[in-house]
Amino acid sequence: MSRQRSAHRRGTLAPDRVSALDELGIDWTPGRGMANVRTERAWQNRLADARQ
Template identity: 60%
Template sequence: MHDGVHLSAWLVRQRAARRRGTLTEDRVTALDGLAMDWDPGHGIGDTRAAQAWQQRLADACAFHAAHGHLRIPAKSYVNGRRLDAWIGSNAPGADKVTSPPTRSPHWTPCT
């Protein structure tokens, strides 16, 4: 809070006004000059998620290199996280609603 105003709430209102087209161009320019994040859903958190996904991909590729397949045994942990669950939720055709997901045991993200 700054001078009785919640900055985060104010920023939400500015973003909404810009989407509606009611935020004046001079205000857009002023906020751009402050490196305004107009789409905060694509910030640091997304970068970390992308890095985590890349790490899991590297884990899967290492498993594939060692075993020649991605038929990961149930409850297999690599680097402290379940690799079988990650493969199941990222394989082409995986249905995240049903369990277990159907996928080809020959699918590989490493090629």
């Protein structure tokens, strides 16, 4: 999948392949979702520490 994401970023992934992957719900920007989860988890941990 990383090669498809790279080709998509470069604009070299064939339109039919982009469409097929879009239909599958592919996230073209992976990792950002996990970054949000880590940020939220860290915030919750710091809040819990402050409450103690």
